[in-house]
Amino acid sequence: MVAQVIDGKAFAAKVRAQVADQVAKLKEQSGITPGLAVVLVGEDPASQVYVRSKGKQTVEVGMNSYEHKLEVDTSQADLLALIDQLNADPAVHGILVQLPLPKHLNEDLVINAIDPAKDVDGFHISNVGLLGTGQKSMVPCTPLGCLMMLRDHHGSLSGMDAVVIGRSNIVGKPMAQLLLGDSCTVTIAHSRTKDLPDVVRRADIVVAAVGRAEMVPGAWIKPGATVIDVGINRIDAPEKGTNEDGSVKTRLVGDVDYASAAQTAGAITPVPGGVGPMTIACLLANTLTACCRANKLPEPK
Ligand code: NDP
Numbered sequence: 001m002v003a004q005v006i007d008g009k010a011f012a013a014k015v016r017a018q019v020a021d022q023v024a025k026l027k028e029q030s031g032i033t034p035g036l037a038v039v040l041v042g043e044d045p046a047s048q049v050y051v052r053s054k055g056k057q058t059v060e061v062g063m064n065s066y067e068h069k070l071e072v073d074t075s076q077a078d079l080l081a082l083i084d085q086l087n088a089d090p091a092v093h094g095i096l097v098q099l100p101l102p103k104h105l106n107e108d109l110v111i112n113a114i115d116p117a118k119d120v121d122g123f124h125i126s127n128v129g130l131l132g133t134g135q136k137s138m139v140p141c142t143p144l145g146c147l148m149m150l151r152d153h154h155g156s157l158s159g160m161d162a163v164v165i166g167r168s169n170i171v172g173k174p175m176a177q178l179l180l181g182d183s184c185t186v187t188i189a190h191s192r193t194k195d196l197p198d199v200v201r202r203a204d205i206v207v208a209a210v211g212r213a214e215m216v217p218g219a220w221i222k223p224g225a226t227v228i229d230v231g232i233n234r235i236d237a238p239e240k241g242t243n244e245d246g247s248v249k250t251r252l253v254g255d256v257d258y259a260s261a262a263q264t265a266g267a268i269t270p271v272p273g274g275v276g277p278m279t280i281a282c283l284l285a286n287t288l289t290a291c292c293r294a295n296k297l298p299e300p301k
Contacts, residue, residue, distance in 0.1 A: 001223060003265040006149050012277035015148070019284045020061040022300045026291070027062065034291035035064035036094040036120065036283070037086045041079065041105065042072035047098045054096070054280055061284050066092060076105055080113050087115040093294055094120035094287035099170070117294060120286040123170060131177050138286055143175035145278025146207055146228045147182065153226060153267055158183040163200055165189045165216070165255070166209035171230055175207050196220075208255035218260030227268040230275045231255030 027033055036058045040051045051067065058065035068082060079097075086092045095118045101107050111119075116126040122140035130137030150157055162184040166172035176188045189199050200206055200220040206227045208216050213233035221227060231254040240249035254271030262268055269275055285300070292299045 001264065001266070003227070003262045004153075004267040005262075006153060006226075006228075006267050006269045006274060008145070008149060008269055008274040008276065008278045011149060011152065012145075012281035015278070015281035015285060016057065016061055019281070019288055019300075022288055023062040026288075026297070030295065030297065032291065032295055032297075033062070033064050033091075034093050034287050035066060035091045036096065036287045037066040037068060037089075037092045038096045038098060039068045039070065039079070039082065039086075040098045041070045041074050042102050044100070047100075051098055054283060057280050057284060058287070063284065063287060064091065072102055074102075074105075076109070079105060079110060083110065083113045087113075087118065090294075092118065093291035094118055094283075096121050096283065118290055120283055120290055121170075122174065122286070128169070128174070131174060131181075134181060138290065139178065139282075140170060140174045141282040141286060142171050142209075142230060142275060142279045143178050144282045144286075145275055146175060146230065147178045148282070149228065149269065149275075149278060150179075150205060150226065151182070156182075157205070160184045160204040161187075161202055162205040162207070163187045163189055163203035164207045164209065165196070165200070166207075166211075166230070168209065171209040175209065175230075179205070179207075206256075210255045212255055213253050214255070214257040216256040216261065218257060218262070218264045221261050221264040223264050224266035225264075227256055227261055227265045228275060229254035229256040229258070229269050229271050232271065232276065 038051050038054055055065040055067050086095050095114050111123045116124045119127055119138050122138040127137040162179045164172050164176045167188050167190045176186045179186045197220045201222050204225055209230035213235050233253050234250045236248045237251040238248050252272050289299050
């Protein structure tokens with residue numbers, strides 16, 4: 001069997017087009033433009049790439065993008081003061097603080113200082129609690145993108161066995177909550193899980209969010225299962241040659257060994273081009289939702 005490729009890039013383009021259409025209608029009917037503020041502390045290269053990409057896509061769907069780039073040694077008090085200011089700003093409907101923060105800043109404190117209604121990443125404890133109790137919340141973008149792809153592929157997920165590998169607050173745990181909300185039987189695996197291959201082999205749906213290059217081989221995958229690969233890992237690719245400075249070129253791979261898993265799975269997301277593009281598309285969708293809620297307008301479907 002060769003797996004069907006779940007094209008996250010194409011799906012994300014569709015979601016962005018839908019958001020752009022809804023933003024245009026919102027502007028026309030109520031004169032409101034949704035606004036997303038992104039806060040970046042320091043100069044982590046990967047974070048800079050993400051922030052640039054988020055800003056560009058925000059503008060492309062017709063929203064306002066506000067970028068706040070702060071020095072790496074910004075104090076906690078200054079960062080909290082900026083968040084207060086953004087919380088109070090009616091033109092800002094969504095606030096995202098790019099993680100990870102430099103070590104001297106307390107991530108939990110900073111995230112929980114964001115107005116939950118503007119917390120488009122869905123990491124504030126209020127949103128975590130709302131999601132956990134099945135109430136209306138802001139849903140973290142990466143797991144939301146995964147869920148959308150799964151629903152699109154399967155229709156109903158009810159009764160399916162799902163294994164989420166990884167229990168982080170930003171991916172694994174909310175992913176498990178969302179799958180539970182869709183009536184899957186959910187197992188959360190992590191670094192202490194006994195006999196992981198056996199656990200994974202039982203699953204109709206495997207979501208890998210570990211951060212270890214190509215850790216899950218095809219031999220672990222139940223024939224016909226759907227595999228969602230969240231991992232983004234950069235590995236050496238000597239077959240691509242060397243850079244000008246003599247260093248070996250690199251490439252991105254997921255947490256799943258794509259070549260072997262694609263022989264067993266029924267469907268699989270590639271890396272790149274799977275979960276990644278859906279994450280930003282969901283961020284834009286969340287910002288539009290936050291804007292509609294703030295203005296007591298019907299939420300986009
Ligand atoms: P974390 O490092 O926070 O969590 C990793 C999880 O994997 C932990 O729960 C850890 O277990 C578990 N783990 C580690 N080693 C093993 C192992 N050998 N067997 C089973 N479980 C293991 O990572 P994140 O959740 O933040 O991210 C996971 C991956 O997803 C990364 O590659 C990241 O780059 C990517 N990512 C991609 C996004 C996208 O948009 N596509 C967005 C966010 C993340 P334990 O808790 O026991 O330590």
